[in-house]
Amino acid sequence: MESFIDQVTSKVRAEGGRMTAQRRLILDALEDLRGHPTAEEIFDHVRNADPDINLSTVYRTLRWLEENGFVSPRWFEDEKRRERFDPVDRPHAxxxxxxxxxxxxxxxxxxxxxxxxxxxxxxxxxxxxxxxxxxxxxxxxxxxxxxxxxxxx
Amino acid sequence: MESFIDQVTSKVRAEGGRMTAQRRLILDALEDLRGHPTAEEIFDHVRNADPDINLSTVYRTLRWLEENGFVSPRWFEDEKRRERFDPVDRPHAxxxxxxxxxxxxxxxxxxxxxxxxxxxxxxxxxxxxxxxxxxxxxxxxxxxxxxxxxxxx
DNA sequence: CATCTAATTGCAAATGTTTTGCAATATCGT
DNA sequence: ACGATATTGCAAAACATTTGCAATTAGATG
Missing domain, CATH: 3.30.1490.190 (Ferric-uptake regulator, C-terminal dimerisarion domain)
Structure with a gap:
């Protein structure tokens, strides 16, 4: 079965997009940080590998993943306005x-x-x-x- | 059975608080706008009766109502970071x-x-x-x- | 009913998270 | 290796909500 990163890569290609180092790191983070990380948590995690990565890149990547069904945003009521990102195993189900x-x-x-x-x-x-x-x-x-x-x- | 406003008034009094015209209007709005209004929607509604009321008063009142179990905040995923307020019939259940x-x-x-x-x-x-x-x-x-x-x- | 005091308000500025415009950079088909 | 253009980093904006503070007001008291 195709890995998460491979699935995403296929889709990126299919849309005429490019698979950058930053995106790879963010996808890794999503797998490493099992659970429901926030954008900031992902950002902190990927900074270990790439100290120059920008928070807006994290957001942009997450939004793309969301639009394409690879992550699903979640809110928990005790955190009010902070979004968490939940990787989705079967996109579009x-x-x-x-x-x-x-x-x-x-x-x-x-x-x-x-x-x-x-x-x-x-x-x-x-x-x-x-x-x-x-x-x-x-x-x-x-x-x-x-x-x-x-x-x- | 005690009305919503009466219930709230009792509680306000019990805490040494004051029942102001603004609070009354906000409570009315919560009843008028059946459903799950946002702070902004409540604000627009009460402005008809009091054009000088301030949005932060609406928020402060809603937070007080929340802390005291009279409304419960709600998020819907298609509205991301916007909070809606759901009046609660039986506080603290x-x-x-x-x-x-x-x-x-x-x-x-x-x-x-x-x-x-x-x-x-x-x-x-x-x-x-x-x-x-x-x-x-x-x-x-x-x-x-x-x-x-x-x-x- | 007038007075007093603390609770509440309006305002403006701050907060915290997410988004956006733009010039610089990097990916990938050729 | 080159070139078109997708993506990035940066800084600034957007947006909903919160906060500090001086001015106002509810409601207890005399």
Whole structure:
């Protein structure tokens, strides 16, 4: 199966674009920083390899990836206006994103759960709407953090 | 049952705060503009009654309402960094927000569906996490807009 | 009802994140 | 290796939201 970078490279070429060193670094970062990095986190990471890279290059690349279905932007309510970028494995499929966000350790945990898919089908069937993307986010305290800070007696 | 404004007024008083004309207007707007207005939309609406009101007053009031559980901020992915404010009927209950957002008419439709509550319980039971809030958003094209723009043959 | 004081306001400037215009640079087909 | 043009770095702009501060005002008190 084609790697993430190879997939992106094919698409860049197909559009008459060019695969630059900067883009390669940003794609690497997206794989290295498993999870949902912000543009700034990606920027800090790629700076190790290329201290001259510019934040706007990071943004421009991320936007291109977004438009072409390779990453999907995400907002978490405790971070208000800061965008996070979620690499997408199957570009252009219906995007479904299920996250748990821990208020204590700030970890973002991805999960899947057949009930959500059922929910989407049910909503579409009930209302006649066409669903293109689904976002389901739970906020709270994860099991580990709950253990560390037991409720006071 | 106590009206929204009365509920807020009680709380303001309880905190040693003051119920100003501006706050009253903003609360009215929140009721008039059923849905999920942005700060700017609220601002434009209250300007009819008080042309001198300031946008920062709107923001400050909304933040106070948020901290006190009377509104809940919401982001929709097609609007990136713009916040919308959702009045909350039962302050401080576990907040659960289920929305459908139509890409064509931009309408935000609220719905409820027992499966989501089940999902939350299931996730909590499976992982041991404690859930404090749930956000479920479907994006797509609503039945009406689908009818207006049938797919090309 | 007049007074007093702290809460709230309007204003302007600041903030933080993301975007953009443009000249310089670098990729890739030839 | 060359040349057209896509992409970059930079600095400045855009944009939503927040903040400091002096002026105003709600509402408790006499």
């Amino acid at each position: 219906i995007t479904e994103h299920f996250h748990f966000r821990c208020r204590v350790c700030n970890r973002i945990i991805e999960f899947d759960e057949p009930l959500i898919h059922e929910l989407r089908r049910k909503y579409a069937a009930d209302t006649g709407a066409e669903i293109e993307s689904v976002s389901f986010t739970l906020y709270g305290v994860c099991a580990l953090c709950k253990k560390d800070t037991p409720e006071q007696p | 576990i907040t659960e927000h289920f929305h459908f957002r139509c890409r064509v008419c931009n309408r935000i439709i609220e719905f409820d569906e027992p499966l989501i509550h089940e999902l939350r319980r299931k996730y909590a039971a499976d992982t041991g996490a404690e859930i404090e809030s749930v956000s479920f958003t479907l994006y797509g094209v609503c039945a009406l807009c689908k009818k207006d723009t049938p797919e090309q043959p």
